[in-house]
Amino acid sequence: MDLSYGEDHTLLSESIARFIQNDYDFETRSRIAASDLGFDPTVWQQFADLGWLAIPFSEDEGGLGADPVSVMILMEQFGRGLVLEPYVPSILLGGRLIASMGGAEQRSRYLGDLIEGKIQLAFGHGEPGGRYALAHVATRAEGGAGGFTLSGHKAVVHNAEAADFIIVSARGSGEVRAQDGISLFVVPRETPGLTVRPYRTVDGFRAAELVLKGAQVGEDALLGEEGGAYPAIEAVTDRAVAAVCSEAVGVMDLLRETTLEYLKTRQQFGRPLGAFQVLQHRAVDMLIACEEARSLALMATLSLDKSAPERRRAVSAAKAHMGNSGRKVGQEAVQLHGGMGVTDELKVGHYFKRLTMIDTFFGDAAHHLDRFAGDA
Amino acid sequence: MYRTRGEFAADGIGPGNRYGMTASGCGVATLLVRPDCIYISGAVRPDSGAACEGRVVMNIELTSADRAFRDEVRAFLATSLPPDIKRRVENGLELGREDYASWHRILYEKGWVAPGWPVDHGGTGWTHMQRYLYDEESAAASAPRIMPFGVNMVGPVIFTFGNSAQKARYLPRILSGEDWWCQGYSEPGAGSDLANLRTRAERDGDVYVVNGQKTWTTSAHWADHIFCLVRTDPDAAKPQQGISFLLIDMRSSGIEVKPIITIDGGHEVNDVFFEDVRVPVENLVGEENRGWTYAKFLLSFERAGIADVGRSKKQLAGLKRIAAAELSNGRPLSEDDRFREKIASLEIDLLALEYTELRALSRQTSGEEPGTEANILKIRGTEVQQRITELALEAVGTYANPYVPEALKDGWNEEPIGPEYAASVAPRYFNWRKASIYGGSNEIQKGIVAKLVLEL
Structure with a gap:
């Protein structure tokens, strides 16, 4: 067992951190968030050129080895930078679903272009009323001559x-x-019968409601065996959940560091806020929450290639903990910043919002606590 | 400033190249690293099949050597732990001095009684991971803990700061278990503010004359010696400066031990009174008035296992057994949604603690100095321990009420009142409130983290 970064991982981490620092400061991020597209295609192309889009794919899939720890490192830094580019939906969900379910022809049709940065993917799965039940799919696929007809929301x-x-x-x-x-x-996306109703999310990302009314797709649109997608959906979403837990670790760390800095500099009653014991102890509680979230994100990441029950247990432990520790760290960061914490101007609120929405990603703390306990 | 994939490709380097293999030569490196570029592009993954001389990349599995070690410890415990002691630990019954002593002797004969000591003083030479596995297996097997006052506390102070006569006189007897020690730190006026201690040691020729009172002294009623912090210079500029570290024979005249009964009805701790106790000056450890330094060293020495993850795992398993046996609305309590979620939540906290400790262990193994993670592990470790006792109390319901201390003694043959497992639950809950108070209260721990880590 070895839970410390090797030299290679440290290099990767530093490289991504350097990118965030030099090319993705908070002003840049705010400008990108306000743009029409909601992310920067130039930045995305840069990710492709740097090989980051290839990280979660094996060499057979045209990737760089599919090492979960490298994904973890990448996502943690993306969390620190509050990166808007759609790495999770396009690469970790869409790309991984094609890689694990698709036949050779489908993989070669999509994955090369995806890794080169030429196409974008998304995963339409959750439905109104489904809450976080992963098997809740009411959308219908009717097989017919030459393909399928899809209907649902x-x-x-x-x-x-x-x-x-x-x-x-x-x-x-x-x-x-x-x-x-x-x-x-x-x-x-341009399939007739598919309506996309786009919107901004509270944390600055882009999402949409999809309505399918008799949308026709060909036989070659089917990934894997008909009716047998659930295990792959669960495996892929578990990997993505582990990745967003790492993203959350980055978000939480940055919030904690920013808050600590504020406690040291903000003067009230003639001394820094950090001189007050009640605030010192809360800062320590934040540190503990961050360290524990990091420990579990790491455990989940290193458990992804174990058996399905072990993987589920590890991922749900991390996500359940993250939901609670993330809420705690986010709320405390806002509270300890006082009035400034609730302004749009300060980055604290934006990190808090991201953390809050991560809790809803493929199951919140309550859902994963239940799944961990063995019943979901 | 970055090298792009295209630029690498121009050099004939692309995904899948075995290029830039790490120094250890381990793993299939698809990492694109060059000494002349700032940027690396790629990923690494462990190659499980490869024989590896150096460091394998991050992984969660035990090495085959560690697995073999764990099996060896497990086998030893299975054959060597006396069944009656095991049963008492398993059922939460009282352990007597002889229980601790005989297990100590067995470990001493095996050479495993002091894993933390240097090999030339009788240590095992185990790695951090081996010590962790040993603790975990011991807890899983329901072995009693080794009383820490000799092996983990005064022993390290003596082999680090003691003179050769002290080492020769005390260390072998600590190892063998012939001498039992207790710790004379806290006083009625010196708890969290330990440096405020007042027990006086005044030089009179070849002896110190000690007067004062120590309190919360665990197993003073069983001990042969006490190591004490005493004030030798009441006029020192700072309270920490006039303190010395003194070894005192508990049979000295003028010492009186009075039991303190705790809220569970048990007797673990005592008041120890000193009245004109004459202690030979050769019992001073290190230099006079430098005792505070040695005391701080002692506090920092025994970091390994401070979270007590193994014992909490064992206790959690016991809690689950109780929840499966108790009924709620005619169904096992373990199937009650709300109770099940409480247990799941606790179990996740325990996992977080475990992996936080394992991360610290990995950092130590790769040569980093231990930081203040011990403080965090102490805080969270004791919170988890207390939460387990709290949920056990909730699980047994009204059968937490009967107070039958005899039921906690081995050999009590009467019909149990309520389920057998219920007898120890409430006493344990009450007793375990001590955990967040002793060894530096959790508030003191937070103060240390705030100061040393956060620099507030």
């Missing part, structure tokens, strides 16, 4: 508007919450 699909292709889950058979019967389809 997909909720809060990140990166849907920018995506060239959206991976959509739909059911050919079974009850709404049954694991069997779910299939995945690669749906071009």
Whole structure:
């Protein structure tokens, strides 16, 4: 067992940190958030050129080794920079679904372009009323001559508007919450019968509601076996959940550091806030929350290639803890900044909002606590 | 300033190249590293099949050597831990001095009684991970803990600051278990503010004459010796400066031990009174008035295992057994949604603690100095311990009420009142409130972290 970074990981981490520092400061981020697209295609191309888009893929898939620790490192730095570019929906969800479910022809059709930065993907899965139940798919897929007809409503699909292709889950058979019967389809965004209603999210990202009304896709749109997508969906979303736990660690760290700096500099009653014991202890509680969240994000990352029950348990432990520790650190960062903490001007509030929305990503603390306990 | 993939490609370097292998030569390096570039592009992954001389990249699995060590410890515990002691620990019954002593002797004969000591003083030479595994296996097997006052506290002070006569006289007897020690630190007026201690030691020829009172002294009623912080210079500029570290024979005339009964009804701690106790000057450790330095060293020495993860895992398993046996609305309590979530939440906290400790251990293994993570581990470790006792109390419900101290003694043959496991639950809950108070209260720990880590 070795839980400290090797030299290679340290180099990777420093490299990404340097990019954030030099090319992605908070002003840049704010400008990108206000743009029409909501992310910067030039930055995305830079990610591609630097090989970052290739990190989660194996060499066979045209990638760089699919090392979960490297993804963890990348996401942690993205968290520190509050990076808006759609790495999670496009690469970790869309890309990984095609890589793990698609046939050779599908993989070569999409993955090369994805890794080169030429196309964007999204994953349309969650539905209104489904809450966080991963098998809740009411969207229907009717097989017919030469393809499938899709009908349903997909909720809060990140990166849907920018995506060239959206991976959509739909059911050919079974009850709404049954694991069997779910299939995945690669749906071009311009497909007739697919309506995309885009919006901004509270944390500055872009998402959309998808309405499918008799949207037609060809047979070659089906990923993997018909009706058998659930295990892959669960495995891919678990990897993505572990990754956003690492993103959350970066967000939390930055909030904690910023708050600590404020405690040392802000003077009230003739001394720095940090001289007050009640605030010192709260700063220590924040540190403990960050350290524990980091420990569990690491445990989850290193458990991704274990058996499915071990993987589920580890990922849900990390996500459940992250939901609670993230809320605590986010709220404390705002509180300890006083009135400034609730302003749009200060970056603290933006980090707090990201942290808060990460809790809703594929299951909040309550959902994952339940799943950890063995019942979800 | 960055090298792009295109630029690497122009040099014939692309994904999949075995280029820039790390110095250890381990793993399949698809990392693109050059000494002349700022930027690296790529990822590394462990190559599980590869024989590896150096460091493997980050991984969560035990090495085969560590697994073999764990199996060896497990096998030893299975054959050597006396069944009656194991049963008492498992059932939360009282342990007597003889229980601790006989397990100490068995470990001494095996050579495993002082893993933290240097090998030439009788240590095991184990790695940090081996010590962790040893603690975990001992807890899992329901072995009693080794009383820390000799092996983990005064022993290290003596082999670090003591003279050769003191080392020769005390260390072998600490190891063998012939001498039992207790710790004379706290006083009625010196708890969290330990430097405020007033027990006086005045030089009179070849002896110090000691007068004062120590309190909260665990197992003073069993001990042969006490190591004491005493005030030798009441006029020192700072309270920390006039303190000395003195070894005192508990059989000296003028010492009186009075039990303190704790809220669980048990007797672990005592008041120790000193009235004109004459202590030979050769019992002074190190220099006069430098005792505070040695005391701080002692506090920092025993960091390993401070979170007591192994014992909490064992206790949690016991809690789950109770929850499975108790009924709620005709169903096992363990199937009650709200109780199950409380246990799950606690279990996640314990996992977070475990991996925080393992991370600290990895940092130590790779040569980093231990930082103040011990303070965090103490805070969270004791919070988790207390939470387990709290949920056990909730689980047994009304059968927390009967107070039958005899039921906690081995050999009590009467019919238990309520379920057998219930007898120790409430006493344990009450007793365990001590954990966030002793060894530097959790508030003191937070103060240390705020000062030393956060620099507030």
